[in-house]
Structure formats: structure tokens, C-alpha cells
Amino acid sequence: MFQPQQYNLDFNRDLRVSLSDDASETTDDCVHGPTSGVDREGASLTKPVDLPRMERAVKELLAAVGEDPEREGLLETPSRVARMYAELFSGLRLEPGRHLKKVFAEEYDELVLVRDITFNSMCEHHLLPFIGVAHVGYLPRGKVVGLSKLARVVEEVSKRPQVQERMTHQIADLLQSELDPKGAVVVIEASHSCMTIRGIRKPGSLTITSAVRGLFKTNTSSRAEVMAFIHGPRPRQA
Ligand SMILES: [Zn+2]
Numbered sequence: 001m002f003q004p005q006q007y008n009l010d011f012n013r014d015l016r017v018s019l020s021d022d023a024s025e026t027t028d029d030c031v032h033g034p035t036s037g038v039d040r041e042g043a044s045l046t047k048p049v050d051l052p053r054m055e056r057a058v059k060e061l062l063a064a065v066g067e068d069p070e071r072e073g074l075l076e077t078p079s080r081v082a083r084m085y086a087e088l089f090s091g092l093r094l095e096p097g098r099h100l101k102k103v104f105a106e107e108y109d110e111l112v113l114v115r116d117i118t119f120n121s122m123c124e125h126h127l128l129p130f131i132g133v134a135h136v137g138y139l140p141r142g143k144v145v146g147l148s149k150l151a152r153v154v155e156e157v158s159k160r161p162q163v164q165e166r167m168t169h170q171i172a173d174l175l176q177s178e179l180d181p182k183g184a185v186v187v188i189e190a191s192h193s194c195m196t197i198r199g200i201r202k203p204g205s206l207t208i209t210s211a212v213r214g215l216f217k218t219n220t221s222s223r224a225e226v227m228a229f230i231h232g233p234r235p236r237q238a
Contacts, residue, residue: 045092054082088122091159099152100178103143109182113137113229114147117154123194124161132190132206135230136171138181139215139222145179164190164209172211183215185226 058078062069069078117134136150157170168188175184187210196203216223 049086049089049093051079051082051086054085055079058082087159089160091156094156094159096153096156097174097178099149099156100145100174102149103145103179105142106140106144107142108144109140109142111137111139111226111229112144112147113185113226114150115230116234117151119154119158121158121160121162121164121167121190123192124163126194126198127161128193128197130162130164130190130192130194130207132188134171135185135187136175137185137226137230138175138179139183141180141182143179164188164192164207168209169211172213176213181214183217183219183222184211184213185216185223185230186211187227187230 055078058081059069062074062077067074069075113135114137115133115135117136118132119134120129120131122128123130134154136154153171153174157167157174168186172184172186175181175186187208189206189208191204191206195201195205195207212223216226
């Protein structure tokens with residue numbers, strides 16, 4: 001189980017995404033500035049996923065690494081992997097913003113924050129998983145959304161070829177555009193397989209990204225307050 005409280009976080013030092021615009025660095029790793037690639041926040045593909053094509057590709061991959069795709073242990077692998085990818089990338093055909101359409105009029109105008117929303121996504125550079133938690137909060141402006149909807153948004157945004165930086169600001173932008181809150185904040189903490197099992201091999205490393213909108217961007221004390229909540233002590237789990 002992913003437990004971010006086990007890490008000693010220096011949030012300010014690790015802030016990667018929020019206000020920086022440094023996309024110039026090229027690296028083999030998945031840690032870099034925001035990308036300006038295809039923005040899939042609201043977009044969904046209409047073309048169905050092509051399972052037979054994926055099966056052929058997996059078979060080809062196995063053959064290319066020198067394996068025998070016809071040996072017994074691998075016979076079912078291409079179809080299994082194809083179905084797995086269809087699941088892992090199911091968010092490409094969903095519009096996460098729809099979860100934020102049903103709102104409730106509410107006087108409450110203080111912070112709403114859901115912490116530790118677990119997710120797993122696939123880094124689009126290596127097609128390896130990155131796994132972690134998202135913290136999603138907003139300051140309502142007369143309307144609130146069901147708490148589980150925030151988790152649904154995280155879930156669907158994560159089920160695409162992703163980079164953590166883009167995922168972070170996609171969620172923040174969805175909150176901002178659908179709820180028109182006074183402020184929105186998203187912090188994501190994740191461990192990237194492409195940094196732990198290959199390349200530089202740094203198990204235990206944690207990448208933190210944040211995106212702040214509205215009041216959290218302009219008002220430093222509001223931002224400090226919400227960050228204190230996000231990184232504050234967790235209640236003891238039973
Ligand atoms: Zn990667």
C-alpha cells in the first residue's frame with residue numbers, strides 16, 4: 001500500500017510543476033516540465049480500441065526480444081496484454097469532466113479537500129506504471145460536488161498515457177472550468193517505475209507535482225494553509 005506519510009517530504013524543494021514553465025529540458029526520464037502535447041482534458045476518442053491489433057503488436061514484441069510467442073506459456077499472453085492495455089487506457093474514451101456536472105447549491109465556502117486518492121497511471125514515455133496518491137481540493141463558490149466525484153475524475157484522468165505534470169494540471173483545470181470555484185489545488189505524489197526499475201534506478205524516490213488555481217495561486221496564506229492540510233498528519237489507520 002502506498003503510504004506517503006512514510007516519506008520525509010520537503011514540499012517546497014520538490015515543487016515541480018505549479019508555476020514553472022521549464023519545458024526545454026530533454027531527458028530520458030519522466031521528470032520534466034509541463035508538456036504542451038495533446039490536451040485530452042475533455043476529449044474522448046470515439047474509435048474503439050483495436051484488440052486484435054494490440055495482440056499482433058504484443059506477439060511481435062515477444063518475437064523481437066527473441067522469445068517464441070508460440071510456446072505454451074506465452075500463447076495467451078498477447079490477448080491478455082491487449083485486454084490489460086484496454087483497461088489501463090480506458091480513460092481515453094471517457095470525459096472526466098462529466099462527473100463535475102452535477103452540483104449542489106451550498107452556502108459552504110470553506111475548503112473542501114479529499115486527500116490520498118490512490119491511482120495508477122502509465123507514463124507515456126516508457127509505458128511503465130507510476131503509482132501514487134492525489135490530493136484534490138477547492139474553495140466552492142456557491143456550489144459543491146459529491147466527494148466521490150473528485151476521486152472519479154482522478155481515476156479517469158489517470159487511465160491514459162500520461163505524464164504526472166499534465167495529469168496534475170488537467171485535474172485542476174477541470175475543477176476550475178466545471179465548478180468555477182474561488183480556488184483549486186491538486187497535488188500528486190507518485191513513484192515512477194521508469195525511475196525505479198530501469199535507467200537511473202532510484203527506488204523510494206517520489207515525484208511531487210502541484211497545480212494551484214484562483215485564490216490558491218494569488219494568496220500565499222491560503223496556499224500555505226491548504227498545503228499544510230495536504231501534508232498534515234494522517235489519522236491512525238485501524
Ligand atoms: Zn517514464
